[in-house]
Amino acid sequence: MTAGIGHNVPRVDARSKVTGEALFTGDLKLAGLLHGKVLRSPYPHALIRRINTDRAALLPGVMTVLTSTDLQDIDPYYGHSIKDRPVLAIDRVRFVGEPLAAVAAQDEITAEQALSLIEVEYEDLPAATTLDEALSEAAPRLHETDTLRPGLFHGLGELHPQGNICYHHAISRGDLAEAFKQSEIIVEQEYTFPAVYQYAMEPHTVIAAWEGKSVTVWASCQHPYLVRAELADLFDMPVANVRIIVPFLGGGFGSKSYTKMEPITVGLARKAGRPVRIANRVDEAMVTTRRHNMRCWMRTGAQADGTLLARDVRFWMDTGAYADNGPRVVATAADAAPGPYRWKSFQIDAYCVYTNRPPAGSYRAFGATHLQWIGESQVDEIARQAGADPVEIRIRNLLRPGEEVRPGGKLLDADLVGDVQKIATALDWGSPKPPDTGRGIGVGLLAAGARPVSTAIVRMEIDGHATILVSSTEMGQGVRTVMSQLASQELALPIDHIKVPGGDTLITPYDRSTGASRSTTLAGMAVHRAAREIRHQLLEIASQAFEVAPGTIELRDGAAWHADQSLSYSELIQFHFGFTGGELIGRGEVSPGGGKGSYAEGPVFWEVCIGGAEVRLNRDTGRLHITRLVSVADVGQAVNPHLVEAQEMGASMQGLGNALFEEMVFDEGQILNGTLLDYHIPTTEDMPDQFISRLAENEDGPGPYGIKGAGEGALAGVPAAIVNALADIGVPVRELPITPERVWRALKDTEGERDDAWGPPSTP
Amino acid sequence: MRVEIPNGDDSPHLRINLKVNGQSVDTSIEPRELLLDFLRDRLGFTGAKRSCDVQVCGTCTVLLDGRPVSACCTLAYEARDRELLTIEGLAKGDELHPLQQSFVEQTALQCGFCTPGMILTAKSLLEEISHPTRQQIQRYLKGNLCRCTGYWNILVAVEQAARRLQPEGQSESPA
Numbered sequence: 049m050t051a052g053i054g055h056n057v058p059r060v061d062a063r064s065k066v067t068g069e070a071l072f073t074g075d076l077k078l079a080g081l082l083h084g085k086v087l088r089s090p091y092p093h094a095l096i097r098r099i100n101t102d103r104a105a106l107l108p109g110v111m112t113v114l115t116s117t118d119l120q121d122i123d124p125y126y127g128h129s130i131k132d133r134p135v136l137a138i139d140r141v142r143f144v145g146e147p148l149a150a151v152a153a154q155d156e157i158t159a160e161q162a163l164s165l166i167e168v169e170y171e172d173l174p175a176a177t178t179l180d181e182a183l184s185e186a187a188p189r190l191h192e193t194d195t196l197r198p199g200l201f202h203g204l205g206e207l208h209p210q211g212n213i214c215y216h217h218a219i220s221r222g223d224l225a226e227a228f229k230q231s232e233i234i235v236e237q238e239y240t241f242p243a244v245y246q247y248a249m250e251p252h253t254v255i256a257a258w259e260g261k262s263v264t265v266w267a268s269c270q271h272p273y274l275v276r277a278e279l280a281d282l283f284d285m286p287v288a289n290v291r292i293i294v295p296f297l298g299g300g301f302g303s304k305s306y307t308k309m310e311p312i313t314v315g316l317a318r319k320a321g322r323p324v325r326i327a328n329r330v331d332e333a334m335v336t337t338r339r340h341n342m343r344c345w346m347r348t349g350a351q352a353d354g355t356l357l358a359r360d361v362r363f364w365m366d367t368g369a370y371a372d373n374g375p376r377v378v379a380t381a382a383d384a385a386p387g388p389y390r391w392k393s394f395q396i397d398a399y400c401v402y403t404n405r406p407p408a409g410s411y412r413a414f415g416a417t418h419l420q421w422i423g424e425s426q427v428d429e430i431a432r433q434a435g436a437d438p439v440e441i442r443i444r445n446l447l448r449p450g451e452e453v454r455p456g457g458k459l460l461d462a463d464l465v466g467d468v469q470k471i472a473t474a475l476d477w478g479s480p481k482p483p484d485t486g487r488g489i490g491v492g493l494l495a496a497g498a499r500p501v502s503t504a505i506v507r508m509e510i511d512g513h514a515t516i517l518v519s520s521t522e523m524g525q526g527v528r529t530v531m532s533q534l535a536s537q538e539l540a541l542p543i544d545h546i547k548v549p550g551g552d553t554l555i556t557p558y559d560r561s562t563g564a565s566r567s568t569t570l571a572g573m574a575v576h577r578a579a580r581e582i583r584h585q586l587l588e589i590a591s592q593a594f595e596v597a598p599g600t601i602e603l604r605d606g607a608a609w610h611a612d613q614s615l616s617y618s619e620l621i622q623f624h625f626g627f628t629g630g631e632l633i634g635r636g637e638v639s640p641g642g643g644k645g646s647y648a649e650g651p652v653f654w655e656v657c658i659g660g661a662e663v664r665l666n667r668d669t670g671r672l673h674i675t676r677l678v679s680v681a682d683v684g685q686a687v688n689p690h691l692v693e694a695q696e697m698g699a700s701m702q703g704l705g706n707a708l709f710e711e712m713v714f715d716e717g718q719i720l721n722g723t724l725l726d727y728h729i730p731t732t733e734d735m736p737d738q739f740i741s742r743l744a745e746n747e748d749g750p751g752p753y754g755i756k757g758a759g760e761g762a763l764a765g766v767p768a769a770i771v772n773a774l775a776d777i778g779v780p781v782r783e784l785p786i787t788p789e790r791v792w793r794a795l796k797d798t799e800g801e802r803d804d805a806w807g808p809p810s811t812p
Numbered sequence: 813m814r815v816e817i818p819n820g821d822d823s824p825h826l827r828i829n830l831k832v833n834g835q836s837v838d839t840s841i842e843p844r845e846l847l848l849d850f851l852r853d854r855l856g857f858t859g860a861k862r863s864c865d866v867q868v869c870g871t872c873t874v875l876l877d878g879r880p881v882s883a884c885c886t887l888a889y890e891a892r893d894r895e896l897l898t899i900e901g902l903a904k905g906d907e908l909h910p911l912q913q914s915f916v917e918q919t920a921l922q923c924g925f926c927t928p929g930m931i932l933t934a935k936s937l938l939e940e941i942s943h944p945t946r947q948q949i950q951r952y953l954k955g956n957l958c959r960c961t962g963y964w965n966i967l968v969a970v971e972q973a974a975r976r977l978q979p980e981g982q983s984e985s986p987a
Contacts, residue, residue, distance in 0.1 A: 058916050065924030066912040066931060068859025068899035075858035157844075247959050249863045249871055249925040298861065298925030299959050330864050524923030524960045694919045694965055701962030724864040724957075732950040732963045739964045 052537025053753060056690040060529045060548065061296070061522060073253040073268045073295050074327050081255070082111055084316045084326040085159035087149040087166050088335065089141035092404035092717025093175035093188065096139055096148060096168060104151060104165040109158035112320040113166070114150045119315060126278050128201040128306050130214060130371040132191055133407075135282065135311040141170070142190055142369035143406050144717050145335025152316045152324045175404040177717035179343050179366050182212040182403040190369060190402035200277055203499070204375050214367065215375035215400035217382045221455050222393030227358030230392070231349025233433045235426045239346065240783045241418050242711035243366070244339035246411045247729050248523075250298020251328035252309045252336055256317035262289035263314055268297050270304045270521050271561035272551045278307045279314055294551040297523035301702070302410030303337050304523070305563050306373060331722045338712060339411040340365040340377055342418050346385075348426040354434035354441045359394040359423070361385040365408070367400050372409035374400040381415030383454055383495045383651075384764070387423040388464050389445045404717045410563060412699060413494055416657045416764035417706060420492035421784070424768040428488070428775055438489060438772065439472045446491070449748065453493060458649045461748050461756070462656050464491060467680045471660040474678040474740045484665045485675065486776030490658065490768020496757055497652020497750075498564040500638050503557040504574035506535060508582050508632040512606055512617035514541060518575055519551040519559035520567040524698075525759055526691040527567045531575050533687050534752060538579035539586075540603040541617070557635075565655050565757030568687060569750060570638045570647075576752035577636025585632050586617060589624045646750065653749055653756045656682035659703060659765025661736075663773040670792030672774070674704060677736035679762035684749030693741040695759040700739070703766025705730040709785050828892035832857070833901025841888045847881070848872045850888035851898060859899035859928040863957075870956030873929030874898050880933045880955075899928035902935070910976040911935055911969070920969035922960030930956045934970045943974050 051057040064070040101113040116124060116138045127133045137148040149166050153159035176182035176190065193209035207215060228234065255266040262285065269275050272292035280287040297304060309326050317324040328336060344363035350356045363381065367374030382398040411417075431441040446464045447453060453460055468491055472478075475487050505517040516535055520527045528548040536543045551559075559571050583603065590608035591598040593615055600610055607614045615623070621630055640648040660678035665671075679696045686692045709728050713720040721727045741762075749756025771781045779794050825840040832855060841850060851857045851874065860883050861871040867882040874883050875897040876890075902909045911931050914920065921927045930953065937944060937952040944952065949970050950963075958966065 059919060059921070061924065062916040062919075062921060063908070065921050065927050066899075066908065066915045067903055068857070068928050070924050071858070072861070072925065074862070075852075077856075249869065249923070249957065249959055250861065251863065297923060298863075299923045301959070327862075526922065690919050694922065694961060697962035697964050698922060698960045699962075702959070723866055724868040725866050729957060729959065730962075731955075731957060732953045732967070735950065735963055735967075739962065 051533055051543040053533055053685065053687045055533065056688060057529065057533065057543055059526055060532050060543070070296050072250055072298050073255060073266050074250065076255060076266055076295065078255060078257065078323045080322050082152040082154065082320055082322050082324045083156040083159050084150055084152045084313060084324045085156060085163055086147045086312060086326065086332070087163045089137065089144060089146040089148055091141055091170055091172060092144050092177050093173040094141050094170040095173060096137060096141060097171050098169040099149060100167040101149065104162040107158065107162045107165060109154040110151060110162045111322065112152040112316055113162065114316050114319055115148070118319055122282060122284055124282065126282050126307055126311060127371055128199040128274060128278060129204065129373060129375045130202065130207065131197040131199045133370040135315055143404055144719065145406050146369065147312055150312050150316050152320045175717055176212060177404045177714065179364050179401055179403065182401050183364065187212055190404065200281060201274060202375065204379060212402040213399050214371050214402055215378055217379045217398045218396060219382055219454055220395040221391065224358060224360060224393045224395045227393035228349045231357050232352040233350045233430050234347060235429045236347040237782055239344045239422045241342040241344070242784055243341040243408065243714070244411065244706055244710050245334050245712055245727055246301040246303035246339065248299030248301055248303045251330055251333035252304060253327045254309045254313040255323060255325045256313040257323035258314070258317040258321065261285060263317065264291045264293065265310055265314065266293045266295060267310055268304055269294060269308070269310065270297070270300045270523060270563055271306060272519055272521070272553050273558055274561060275307050275310050276553050279310060282311055283314060291554045294521050297521055300521065300523035301412045302414065302563060303333070305410045305561065308336055330724055334712065334719065334722055335406040337372060337409040338406060339414065340367060340374065340408040340418070342366065344422055346422050346426060348430060350430045350434065352434060354430055354436040354444065356389050356445045357392045359386055359391060362397045364399045364401050366403050366405060368403060368405040368407040370407040371400065372407040374408060377410065377414045380495050381418050384416040384419045384492055385423065386454065387427070388447050388491055388493045390447055390451065405714060412702060413657060413760040413763040416492050416494040417767065420490055420657055420764045421768040421771045424490040424492065425771050425775060425781065428772045439468060439477055442468050442489070442491060453654060458651055458654065461653055462682050463744065463746050464656065467491065467656055467658050467682050467744050470680045470742050470744060471658055471678050474742060475660045475662060475676060482664070484667060484777060485662060486773040487662045488769045488772025488776055489660050490765045490772060492657040492764055492768065494655040494657050494761060494764060495651035496565045496655035497569060498566055499560045500570055500640055500647035500652050501558070501560040502570040502574040503559065503637040504571060504578045505557055506575065506578040506582055506634040508617060508621065510618060510621055510629055510631060513545045513547070514539060516546065516548045516575055517556040518548065518571050519553065519556040520571040521551055521562040523562065525695055526688065527562070529691060530568050530572060530687045534572050534576050535579045538576055538583055541606050545606060565760050566652065568755055569652060569757045572755065573638045573751050574636040578634040581634030581636065582632050586620055589620045590615060593620060593623050655757060655761050656680070657761035657764035659700065659762050659769040661766065661769035661773045663770060665777050665779070665791070667795060670788035670795060672708065672786065672791065674736040676738040676740065677704065677766065678740045679765060680742045680744050681758040682744040683758045684751065684754040684756040685745050685747050686743055687755065689743055692743060692758055696741040696762050697739055699759060699762035700766045701730050703763040704734065706763065707767035707770045707784060707786055709787060711785050826889060828889060830891050830893060831895040833898060843889065845888040846884060847886040847888045847891055848883035851883060857898045857900050861925050861928065870933060871926050871929045873932050873956065875932050875936060878936065878939065880936045897932065899932060902931065911973040914969040914973040914976070918965045918969040918972060920961065920965040926956060926958045930958065930966060938974055938977055942978065
């Protein structure tokens with residue numbers, strides 16, 4: 049049967065994933081493959097006085113040792129937003145874990161052994177390992193700001209780095225002073241958000257094979273085309289000489305967005321003249337990328353009846369030693385800061401700050417996760433002071449479709465009131481609550497879609513089967529299934545006649561990236577258009593074959609029908625070519641159309657970030673139990689409802705982890721919980737008692753059939769909901785994660801009987 | 813278990829015998845070789861994955877004499893003279909095991925990296941307790957992390973498989 053949109057078809061990759069057949073980058077075998085390991089800095093900030101690799105190079109089994117001196121024939125700096133990062137440290141290391149040398153050997157153990165034979169002489173430098181230190185007048189400077197160059201994909205206007213601030217983003221509307229003057233209720237607080245580890249279960253893995261003037265790279269990367277561009281730029285070759293092949297990813301969540309371990313691996317392969325694999329371990333993945341920790345000050349003003357008037361926000365995000373995606377995270381956070389409300393005025397000042405910590409980049413729902421719980425907790429505080437119900441106050445102040453979210457941005461394209469009502473219903477809002485039980489809701493918006501640049505090719509072979517060439521990365525979200533369903537719908541072709549092989553830049557055409565909830569909407573539109581081209585060709589051929597007008601022909605179940613006559617697609621293609629070979633090719637693209645097309649306006653769509661939580665508090669221990677977790681996926685139309693719900697639950701659970709216990713703890717730049725023994729992510733025992741995922745399908749998205757993306761929003765919505773549920777029981781939250789100790793201390797503060805004899809507070 | 817290495821043998825390799833997915837394997841290994849590397853690199857069974865390296869995540873889980881072990885923290889030598897089941901040995905030809913079938917039907921996987929270990933642990937659970945309660949499943953699967961699904965569909969799939977594995981003639985116990 050055809051399995052177009054709206055059907056809960058099983059994932060097309062499910063069978064291969066339950067049998068162990070599905071191949072990830074680390075499962076691939078290549079003849080002559082060497083294994084690479086990376087020597088990483090033990091200092092947060094130090095000069096490299098000397099590196100001696102002689103002894104390592106002499107170890108039997110070692111093929112190549114690489115340092116920055118081997119990269120002097122190229123411009124060895126990369127970074128898609130700011131070109132601030134050397135492939136291997138040059139003269140200076142800036143964070144604990146920074147790569148400064150790499151070894152390729154016959155096996156990993158030998159490579160590891162060789163690392164211990166590399167002698168490095170460091171000269172310790174003063175370090176700025178926290179936001180406060182980095183922002184102080186006397187702070188050591190991480191980079192010479194006047195020499196920083198924009199990266200290939202910064203897309204953020206002029207960079208004006210200053211001191212350790214690598215990027216500043218400001219948005220505002222209206223007369224802020226006047227709006228606060230009119231405010232009868234004003235809420236003002238400082239908040240902190242911790243550094244968080246994405247934990248894609250498969251750590252970054254790359255294989256590179258250098259072949260004369262070109263290179264083939266198998267990589268666990270989300271954005272093969274952006275990695276290709278950065279590698280071509282680094283190693284000074286035409287983009288077509290860099291081939292990136294992307295097998296299945298063992299999770300991404302942003303941790304595999306943009307360039308990560310690829311440059312070092314290619315550098316090793318170039319020097320070794322043999323294929324090299326680098327497979328990060330978890331402790332290495334943790335210092336490769338992470339979520340930004342943040343300090344935020346926010347003030348919100350409202351009328352006495354709870355009508356929102358003004359919001360003023362300043363926040364500083366710690367992007368670590370290199371910018372990675374920090375500037376974009378900061379800009380997206382600024383977009384999320386006002387929240388989805390109608391304001392007389394708001395002002396957002398956002399800063400991206402270098403520190404001597406591992407670089408921070410993308411993590412699912414970045415920016416919104418940082419800001420939403422803060423803004424939403426202030427809205428609830430205003431509701432309490434105004435004596436209004438949190439649902440009621442939201443419905444009164446929420447933006448309606450077509451209203452402006454931020455100056456110059458796309459107008460709101462979602463029914464937020466309907467979404468809030470769905471959450472309230474699922475939470476039994478207003479019904480009596482058991483003792484020590486609170487309920488909360490968090491709603492917000494995330495600028496989604498990144499750049500609207502995607503292309504796709506659909507090939508229909510002589511046997512009537514179709515292959516979709518699209519570069520979206522399958523990292524668990526189900527993109528191969530979704531693309532199959534979109535093509536099945538348009539081609540009227542059974543889903544088992546459709547193949548989606550995965551990204552390979554030599555074969556599958558350009559797609560900007562897999563992230564920002566964009567694939568179903570944008571790459572999906574490209575696939576939809578490519579399939580439609582084939583549909584037109586099939587109708588044209590059938591009209592010739594049947595000698596009737598195309599309008600009288602129907603495509604159904606892999607065949608063209610005219611009255612009770614039918615010809616299979618295979619027969620049509622054979623008729624067309626007059627031969628038992630040949631194929632139809634359809635192409636589709638999405639672009640801003642020179643700034644005038646329907647995708648010219650940013651963001652591509654506003655992703656709704658919404659969650660609801662019911663929590664029970666143990667007053668003796670401060671421990672929280674989540675009795676109910678609710679989210680709504682506002683998707684326009686679900687291609688595969690079951691897949692959407694499954695992704696929502698995954699995002700909700702990550703939100704639960706981010707809210708309740710996930711935190712990378714640093715001390716003077718050293719990570720103290722750098723393995724999964726110490727860094728806790730949600731397990732089956734952390735699950736809520738009830739887990740509810742709802743769909744909102746209003747066909748209001750910019751994708752085919754009114755589709756818009758999803759999969760991230762709940763991660764921002766859930767922490768906000770949990771924070772508000774806790775405030776509902778009288779426990780204010782200013783700092784994530786909400787550990788039992790913090791809850792217990794807040795309880796004691798509230799009850800005025802805190803006893804500090806228990807020990808120092810856990811907050812550094 | 814106690815590992816005995818023959819005295820005075822300084823050869824870098826040990827010879828072991830074991831059964832992997834029903835097939836006899838007679839091979840030599842390095843004394844320090846981890847079961848995970850043995851399976852993935854020497855035998856080519858790449859279904860067991862490497863993630864945490866410290867026996868926390870469960871993605872390297874295989875069944876040794878029917879019991880789940882973390883292959884990342886088990887020496888290959890410890891598998892000598894024993895029976896090993898990896899995910900590659902679970903289906904009977906084209907016919908999926910009921911757990912595999914339920915995982916497919918319930919969308920109990922996304923990226924699929926944890927899936928082989930998750931299914932094998934669940935198999936061990938259902939052999940111990942044919943109709944586990946939801947709490948029992950949660951307790952048993954605690955050592956198998958999944959970052960994609962939020963676990964809900966995994967629990968549903970395990971419950972469905974439990975019902976399917978119930979021998980004929982016996983009544984279904986409530987979930």
